[in-house]
Amino acid sequence: MPLALRLIFLVAGALLFSLLAGGVLIFVGAAEWVQAEVDNSSQVAHELVDQRLAEAAEEGESPERLTELLASLETDYRLHAVYETEGQAPPETRAAPAPRSRLSLLLGVHPTVQAIPVAVAGLPPGRIVLTIDPEPEVARVWRAVELSLAAITLISTATLILVAIGLTRSLRPLRQLTEALSRVGTGDYSPRIDTAGPREIALLGRQFNLMADQLRHMRTRTRALDAEMAAVRERERREIARDLHDELGPCLLAANLDVAAVDRLNRGGDRRAVADCAAGLATALARMQDLVRRMIDRLHLDPADTVDLPASIGDLVTFWQERCPEIEWRTDLHAAGEDMPDVAALALLRVAQEALANAVRHSGAAHIAVAFAAEEAGFVLTVMDDGAGMAPDTRDGVGIAGMRERIVTLGGRLEVRSGPGRGTTIVASLPRFEHRLAGPEPLEVTA
Amino acid sequence: MTILIVDDHPLLRAGLVRLLAIEFAAAVAEAANAAEGLRLFRALAPEITVLDLNLPGEGGLSLLQTMRADDPHARVIVLSMRSDAWSAEAALRLGAVGYLSKSAPPELILEAVRRARAGQNFVDPAVVEVVTRGQSAEAAPNLSVQDLDLLRLLLDGQRPEQIARSLGITEKTVANRKSMLRSKLGATSDLELLKTAEAAGFVGG
Numbered sequence: 001m002p003l004a005l006r007l008i009f010l011v012a013g014a015l016l017f018s019l020l021a022g023g024v025l026i027f028v029g030a031a032e033w034v035q036a037e038v039d040n041s042s043q044v045a046h047e048l049v050d051q052r053l054a055e056a057a058e059e060g061e062s063p064e065r066l067t068e069l070l071a072s073l074e075t076d077y078r079l080h081a082v083y084e085t086e087g088q089a090p091p092e093t094r095a096a097p098a099p100r101s102r103l104s105l106l107l108g109v110h111p112t113v114q115a116i117p118v119a120v121a122g123l124p125p126g127r128i129v130l131t132i133d134p135e136p137e138v139a140r141v142w143r144a145v146e147l148s149l150a151a152i153t154l155i156s157t158a159t160l161i162l163v164a165i166g167l168t169r170s171l172r173p174l175r176q177l178t179e180a181l182s183r184v185g186t187g188d189y190s191p192r193i194d195t196a197g198p199r200e201i202a203l204l205g206r207q208f209n210l211m212a213d214q215l216r217h218m219r220t221r222t223r224a225l226d227a228e229m230a231a232v233r234e235r236e237r238r239e240i241a242r243d244l245h246d247e248l249g250p251c252l253l254a255a256n257l258d259v260a261a262v263d264r265l266n267r268g269g270d271r272r273a274v275a276d277c278a279a280g281l282a283t284a285l286a287r288m289q290d291l292v293r294r295m296i297d298r299l300h301l302d303p304a305d306t307v308d309l310p311a312s313i314g315d316l317v318t319f320w321q322e323r324c325p326e327i328e329w330r331t332d333l334h335a336a337g338e339d340m341p342d343v344a345a346l347a348l349l350r351v352a353q354e355a356l357a358n359a360v361r362h363s364g365a366a367h368i369a370v371a372f373a374a375e376e377a378g379f380v381l382t383v384m385d386d387g388a389g390m391a392p393d394t395r396d397g398v399g400i401a402g403m404r405e406r407i408v409t410l411g412g413r414l415e416v417r418s419g420p421g422r423g424t425t426i427v428a429s430l431p432r433f434e435h436r437l438a439g440p441e442p443l444e445v446t447a
Numbered sequence: 448m449t450i451l452i453v454d455d456h457p458l459l460r461a462g463l464v465r466l467l468a469i470e471f472a473a474a475v476a477e478a479a480n481a482a483e484g485l486r487l488f489r490a491l492a493p494e495i496t497v498l499d500l501n502l503p504g505e506g507g508l509s510l511l512q513t514m515r516a517d518d519p520h521a522r523v524i525v526l527s528m529r530s531d532a533w534s535a536e537a538a539l540r541l542g543a544v545g546y547l548s549k550s551a552p553p554e555l556i557l558e559a560v561r562r563a564r565a566g567q568n569f570v571d572p573a574v575v576e577v578v579t580r581g582q583s584a585e586a587a588p589n590l591s592v593q594d595l596d597l598l599r600l601l602l603d604g605q606r607p608e609q610i611a612r613s614l615g616i617t618e619k620t621v622a623n624r625k626s627m628l629r630s631k632l633g634a635t636s637d638l639e640l641l642k643t644a645e646a647a648g649f650v651g652g
Contacts, residue, residue, distance in 0.1 A: 235604075238604070242603075245528055246501075246528070249528050249549050249550065250454075250456040250458065250459040250528070250549060251456075251458055251459070253459055253462070253549045253550070253553075254456070254458040254459040254461065254462035254463075255462070256462075256552065256553050257459070257462035257463055257465070257466045257553050257556075258462045258465065258466070259553070260466055260553035260554065260557075261462070261465045261466040261469050261470075264466075264469050264470060265469060268469075273465070273469065276465060277465055280458070280461055280462055280465060283458060284458050284462070287458060361604055361606075362606060364606065364608065364609060388606075388608075
């Protein structure tokens with residue numbers, strides 16, 4: 001059952017209960033009141049008659065005055081007074097008049113009959129019979145009850161309507177929240193909740209908005225990383241293909257050529273030329289072995305292996321040095337120390353790989369410097385080139401986001417200092433303690 | 448007989464020098480780049496030139512063009528890692544007498560040299576197959592030497608300014624040629640361009 005309906009039922013129940021209770025109270029009160037009124041009337045009438053009779057005992061009574069008395073008694077609308085002479089059946093033997101309405105029955109009030117004997121001069125002996133009928137009183141009470149009940153009903157209805165409106169309004173953000181959550185469930189992180197309204201619900205809305213922001217942010221980041229990973233994979237694949245193609249292919253042909261030459265020399269018997277060819281073959285094969293080993297190294301940087309970071313960075317620099325002899329390289333690599341976690345070493349090695357590849361490929365630098373130091377606060381890797389530099393908007397395309405992700409995940413910082421024509425300096429620093437997970441930290445850029 | 452080898456790979460050059468010297472008892476000269484190659488070509492007037500397409504800087508196709516312009520009877524055998532239809536067609540259009548993939552066995556290279564000496568053309572059967580396959584599939588785009596040089600440098604991952612320096616043209620011209628190349632190959636982006644080239648067997652080398 002919806003919350004609003006449940007609350008409305010609850011309020012309606014309370015109102016109904018108070019209506020019933022009010023009804024019972026009014027009923028009890030009314031019964032007492034009617035009885036009191038009736039008793040009061042009867043007493044007043046009795047006193048009036050008694051007083052009159054006392055006067056009559058002294059002055060005598062005439063039928064006119066009796067009629068006058070009876071008429072004056074009749075002015076009380078609850079009273080009915082008659083004079084009965086002797087010989088008529090005594091009132092006790094006559095049945096009291098039946099109550100005229102069901103309500104009177106319900107209230108337990110009924111007409112009462114009283115007979116007051118009259119024995120005065122000038123009148124035949126008889127009695128004054130007073131019949132007190134509560135019916136008009138009951139009717140009045142009933143009218144009042146009707147009005148009260150109408151008022152209570154009116155108030156209850158108004159209360160219910162107000163509660164219903166208030167609830168619906170207050171709970172509207174909840175419905176909005178439900179819709180928004182179901183959209184988030186399907187991967188749409190765009191809905192935002194209106195944070196106006198009751199405090200608790202507004203707070204809920206604010207928290208939801210924060211969550212949706214975070215989710216969207218995370219997805220954007222994930223997508224960017226995915227795209228970057230795909231680009232990196234593609235580039236790796238291309239580079240491996242190029243290595244195979246540019247290096248291994250010609251080496252294989254060179255070896256094949258020497259084999260063909262040896263075959264021919266074998267027929268001629270020129271020993272010196274055979275030695276040349278054998279040396280050529282040996283060189284080609286050694287080169288191929290070296291190439292294969294280095295390509296395998298580049299493909300498998302097994303995280304389970306212990307990484308000697310300075311040595312690995314040195315290898316990396318050697319690799320690029322051979323490919324780009326025109327660049328002047330400078331290295332300043334210090335020992336990492338026993339306590340450098342492999343996960344940190346591997347992260348910095350990946351950063352070095354990416355940063356060096358970027359420097360060589362994109363910057364057109366004449367000088368590239370690589371430094372690594374294990375300081376007291378942590379490990380610092382610096383890759384600096386004097387190349388073209390990067391405009392702020394091109395940075396994400398060259399693997400910076402991936403580098404940052406690696407470093408920040410380990411609680412470190414990645415600083416990129418670059419600008420068009422000003423070279424690029426990348427400083428990656430990791431704290432000494434192991435594997436501290438940190439939230440995303442904005443990339444610091446000094447352009 | 449004089450043979451000139453223009454190739455930037457030292458090991459391959461050395462092996463080829465030895466084999467050709469033995470097989471043909473020839474004087475074999477070698478050059479590692481286009482400029483040195485052209486200098487020796489002019490100085491020695493070799494009977495046969497074995498030319499690599501993937502030379503640093505200017506590139507082999509341009510050198511071939513210059514050589515043929517210098518000496519219309521020059522017999523140039525192209526020996527390249529590229530076995531794509533575009534490069535082979537361009538080389539043959541420019542008057543190469545032979546076209547061989549570096550994956551070809553040595554006997555085939557020797558055969559090409561023998562044929563060239565006899566005044567015949569020789570194309571690596573593997574390359575012929577690629578060329579005919581390309582023709583049956585769809586008409587090969589009419590790529591110029593400049594197009595192919597640009598494609599080679601692009602596939603090499605070079606930046607526009609590096610390409611401009613290598614080819615001796617301005618960056619703006621590089622951009623213009625690149626967009627022309629893209630439209631010739633029906634590519635909408637640089638990445639698509641490179642993928643098309645790779646799919647055609649035009650690997651960077």
